[in-house]
Amino acid sequence: MTAAPIQASELDQAPRDALRRLVLTLADSKRLMGIRYSDWLLGAPSIETGIAASAMTQDEWGHARLLYSMLKEFGVDPGAVEHERATSEYASVDALDRELPDWAALVAAMFIVDGALTVALDSFARGRYESARSRVPKMISEEEFHGSLAEAWYRRLAASSEEARGLLRNATMEMLPSTLAWLGAADAPARSLVEAGIMEAGPVLLETFTQRVGPLLAEAGVDVGSVAPSEEWDADRGRGPGHPDEESAARARGDANRQLLVD
Amino acid sequence: MHEVVYDVFARKARGDSLCHIGYVDALDDETARVYAWRTYDEENWFEMCVVRRTAIIPVNRDDGPFARARKGVGR
Numbered sequence: 001m002t003a004a005p006i007q008a009s010e011l012d013q014a015p016r017d018a019l020r021r022l023v024l025t026l027a028d029s030k031r032l033m034g035i036r037y038s039d040w041l042l043g044a045p046s047i048e049t050g051i052a053a054s055a056m057t058q059d060e061w062g063h064a065r066l067l068y069s070m071l072k073e074f075g076v077d078p079g080a081v082e083h084e085r086a087t088s089e090y091a092s093v094d095a096l097d098r099e100l101p102d103w104a105a106l107v108a109a110m111f112i113v114d115g116a117l118t119v120a121l122d123s124f125a126r127g128r129y130e131s132a133r134s135r136v137p138k139m140i141s142e143e144e145f146h147g148s149l150a151e152a153w154y155r156r157l158a159a160s161s162e163e164a165r166g167l168l169r170n171a172t173m174e175m176l177p178s179t180l181a182w183l184g185a186a187d188a189p190a191r192s193l194v195e196a197g198i199m200e201a202g203p204v205l206l207e208t209f210t211q212r213v214g215p216l217l218a219e220a221g222v223d224v225g226s227v228a229p230s231e232e233w234d235a236d237r238g239r240g241p242g243h244p245d246e247e248s249a250a251r252a253r254g255d256a257n258r259q260l261l262v263d
Numbered sequence: 264m265h266e267v268v269y270d271v272f273a274r275k276a277r278g279d280s281l282c283h284i285g286y287v288d289a290l291d292d293e294t295a296r297v298y299a300w301r302t303y304d305e306e307n308w309f310e311m312c313v314v315r316r317t318a319i320i321p322v323n324r325d326d327g328p329f330a331r332a333r334k335g336v337g338r
Binding site: 046047048049051052054055145148149151152153156 | 266287288289290291293294296297298300301302304
């Protein structure tokens with residue numbers, strides 16, 4: 001993907017709508033990823049890991065804030081999107097809908113879900129959309145630490161006790177189908193982004209993802225090539241038909257501190 | 264999970280002395296890098312590195328943490 005940079009206002013309606021969908025699903029996923037990391041600030045296996053989880057929480061929320069701000073280019077008020085949306089409107093990836101039950105599940109999410117988001121962002125940064133070219137590379141550089149930590153922990157758990165390995169494998173198998181469907185989306189909006197030179201095609205993203213995660217997933221006994229993507233799909237939001245649970249959405253919106261919100 | 268101690272060294276600017284700023288417990292070299300960078304982030308370090316405590320060779324004392332680590336005891 002090369003060619004001159006382009007702004008949202010220069011796009012035809014179809015790719016413009018598709019770009020808005022992409023920005024929103026990335027922003028919501030980052031916000032929910034941050035919440036999942038924050039769940040482990042005090043319950044991580046060591047103080048150092050808790051500090052890393054805290055740093056990753058801040059990274060994800062910073063990335064979400066930057067992505068939400070891109071929505072201004074579509075005539076959307078980012079503040080309303082961040083703080084006033086119904087839970088059913090959230091477009092975050094399916095695997096983050098509910099609290100992760102154990103450390104192995106967080107490690108799987110760190111490696112698979114955060115990894116898939118980074119593959120998508122990397123493609124986004126190399127496409128024609130000007131705001132992505134200028135803002136996303138810093139996110140990707142910050143994600144390098146998330147990737148390093150995820151790989152180290154995934155490898156360690158995969159080689160650990162049978163119980164830990166089982167938890168890791170189960171979490172992996174739970175997250176993979178919906179994550180593959182999200183990253184490899186080839187519906188009309190996804191195709192219009194490819195035609196506009198904003199994103200690479202779903203199969204290309206999946207190939208990149210598989211090359212990155214495949215060898216390590218195999219160490220946990222998972223053959224990523226044999227996992228079928230989920231078939232249920234909500235084209236309006238670019239994810240599966242569900243949504244985050246109410247508690248997660250309330251945290252994402254900041255409901256508990258609404259009275260403190262300053263314009 | 265077996266963790267080992269890594270000592271963390273950093274310098275604020277090019278030409279500054281490399282100073283010992285703390286330690287982290289980590290699974291391996293890669294997690295030690297991440298933990299060190301995230302834990303000791305109060306400065307905008309020019310350079311940071313980590314060293315396995317067992318790799319540090321004591322010169323004049325055999326009762327400090329580095330000597331004990333070489334012997335496989337304590338930190």
